[in-house]
Amino acid sequence: MPKETIVRTIDVKKTYLLGKIPLDVLKGINIEIHKGEYISIMGPSGSGKTTLFNMIGGLDKPSEGKVYIDEVDIAQLDAYELAWLRCRKIGYIFQTFNLIPVMTALENITLPMIFGGMNTDDAMNKAKQLLETVGLGHRLHHKPFELSGGQQQRVAIARAFANDPAIILADEPTGNLDLKTGTEIINLLKDMNKQKFVSIITATHDLKMLDVSDRIVWIRDGMVERIEDRANLDIKVGQFENE
Amino acid sequence: MAETYKKVEKQIVLPLKNAFQMSLRSIRIRFGRSSIVTMSIVFGIAFFMSVMTNNVFISNALKNGPESLKVILQQGAGENESKEIWLISLSLIVCTVGIINSMLMSVTERSREIGTMKCLGALDHFVVELFLIEAFIQGIIGSLIGIIIGVLFTTISLLFQYKGIIFSVFPGGEILKYSLMALILGTSLTMIGALYPSLLSAKMEPAEAIRREV
Ligand SMILES: Nc1ncnc2c1ncn2[C@@H]1O[C@H](COP(=O)(O)OP(=O)(O)OP(=O)(O)O)[C@@H](O)[C@H]1O
Ligand SMILES: [Mg+2]
Numbered sequence: 301m302p303k304e305t306i307v308r309t310i311d312v313k314k315t316y317l318l319g320k321i322p323l324d325v326l327k328g329i330n331i332e333i334h335k336g337e338y339i340s341i342m343g344p345s346g347s348g349k350t351t352l353f354n355m356i357g358g359l360d361k362p363s364e365g366k367v368y369i370d371e372v373d374i375a376q377l378d379a380y381e382l383a384w385l386r387c388r389k390i391g392y393i394f395q396t397f398n399l400i401p402v403m404t405a406l407e408n409i410t411l412p413m414i415f416g417g418m419n420t421d422d423a424m425n426k427a428k429q430l431l432e433t434v435g436l437g438h439r440l441h442h443k444p445f446e447l448s449g450g451q452q453q454r455v456a457i458a459r460a461f462a463n464d465p466a467i468i469l470a471d472e473p474t475g476n477l478d479l480k481t482g483t484e485i486i487n488l489l490k491d492m493n494k495q496k497f498v499s500i501i502t503a504t505h506d507l508k509m510l511d512v513s514d515r516i517v518w519i520r521d522g523m524v525e526r527i528e529d530r531a532n533l534d535i536k537v538g539q540f541e542n543e
Numbered sequence: 544m545a546e547t548y549k550k551v552e553k554q555i556v557l558p559l560k561n562a563f564q565m566s567l568r569s570i571r572i573r574f575g576r577s578s579i580v581t582m583s584i585v586f587g588i589a590f591f592m593s594v595m596t597n598n599v600f601i602s603n604a605l606k607n608g609p610e611s612l613k614v615i616l617q618q619g620a621g622e623n624e625s626k627e628i629w630l631i632s633l634s635l636i637v638c639t640v641g642i643i644n645s646m647l648m649s650v651t652e653r654s655r656e657i658g659t660m661k662c663l664g665a666l667d668h669f670v671v672e673l674f675l676i677e678a679f680i681q682g683i684i685g686s687l688i689g690i691i692i693g694v695l696f697t698t699i700s701l702l703f704q705y706k707g708i709i710f711s712v713f714p715g716g717e718i719l720k721y722s723l724m725a726l727i728l729g730t731s732l733t734m735i736g737a738l739y740p741s742l743l744s745a746k747m748e749p750a751e752a753i754r755r756e757v
Contacts, residue, residue: 383665400659
């Protein structure tokens with residue numbers, strides 16, 4: 301099967317202005333991600349992972365360069381197309397969860413479905429199923445502050461899958477979790493990746509993630525340092541840990 | 544490439560009914576916080592209405608009231624006029640500043656929520672609609688309560704001051720007129736206060752709206 305590209309970034313740069321001082325956070329990122337691939341983006345804190353995510357996900361505009369989703373330049377999309385893309389094509393798992401604090405787990409998950417035009421009853425039913433899939437079938441009506449970090453993380457994951465997206469962008473999905481829960485989440489993402497052929501792009505510090513990734517992109521200081529296939533990874537993991 | 548088959552479609556525009564349902568639910572689930580916001584509307588409008596009711600009663604009594612009442616009222620007539628203007632202006636300022644300020648605060652603190660909704664596929668104008676409807680409902684409820692409190696409070700205090708004769712010339716029509724005015728004033732101030740911050744957050748890139756600290 302020929303590899304179809306689902307995400308392509310061309311020379312993506314992002315500069316923030318801190319007062320009058322420009323801060324180059326991304327300095328020309330070129331990556332190509334295939335359909336159904338599981339990609340891990342690794343890099344130290346502050347290297348620009350979240351910023352890159354926002355660019356790929358159409359949540360912020362690059363200062364320079366282009367992002368293609370499914371070969372469509374997202375800078376060319378109008379507000380309605382961009383909203384559709386965010387709603388249907390991409391599922392986001394944020395580093396900070398970004399659940400709506402006053403809504404229950406169930407209501408949070410129904411949101412993207414309601415924005416997509418599904419009626420409330422169908423959305424509720426699907427949300428229940430999704431919460432069961434992530435092992436939270438017994439916490440449907442709890443609000444985020446009544447849930448542990450790991451449980452909130454699962455709600456965020458369930459929400460990301462609500463509209464059966466083609467791409468999941470997961471920013472440190474295991475960042476706040478203990479070893480066991482982290483492994484569960486990784487396996488969950490991998491299952492979704494295998495079953496539904498969803499392309500998964502995660503940012504992570506978590507070395508457990510390497511085992512399930514097809515490729516690993518290392519970034520440092522806003523640049524791609526190297527990209528590696530899992531095939532020749534074993535030695536490299538050791539090397540990474542020694543760094 | 545994109546032309547050969549549709550890889551990106553347009554997001555559907557949700558009917559007003561959806562926004563209405565979501566707004567109602569939002570008011571209900573953050574009842575505590577919305578009550579505090581509504582209180583500031585109640586307070587501002589009650590102040591405005593009590594000043595207006597008082598004016599209406601006095602000027603009406605001076606025109607059509609029994610002689611005995613006119614005599615009592617005329618004693619303080621001279622100083623009253625400038626005091627009146629001052630009180631009306633003050634009540635309008637309290638109203639405007641109080642309502643706009645509390646709406647600005649309560650919507651701005653939800654910038655992250657607006658950003659999140661946009662990430663999940665909400666259209667800008669849907670988000671703004673949501674907040675405007677919420678403000679509209681709060682504005683109507685707050686203003687109505689404010690009007691009732693303002694009119695009742697003033698009427699009772701006038702009753703204590705001048706006894707029953709004040710009712711010999713009950714200016715119902717005038718009070719109704721100012722109540723309507725207060726309702727429109729309160730509701731539109733509430734909506735204006737919500738429009739600006741919600742529009743601002745909705746126009747931002749979602750990543751920015753989420754990061755925004757208040
Ligand atoms: N909106 C912004 N304004 C100014 N600077 C920003 C903004 N967003 C990010 N930065 C800066 O960009 C750099 C990269 O931030 P980013 O959040 O992308 O890092 P990260 O790789 O996700 O880090 P972490 O692993 O800690 O999450 C940081 O130095 C940060 O201070
Ligand atoms: Mg980050």
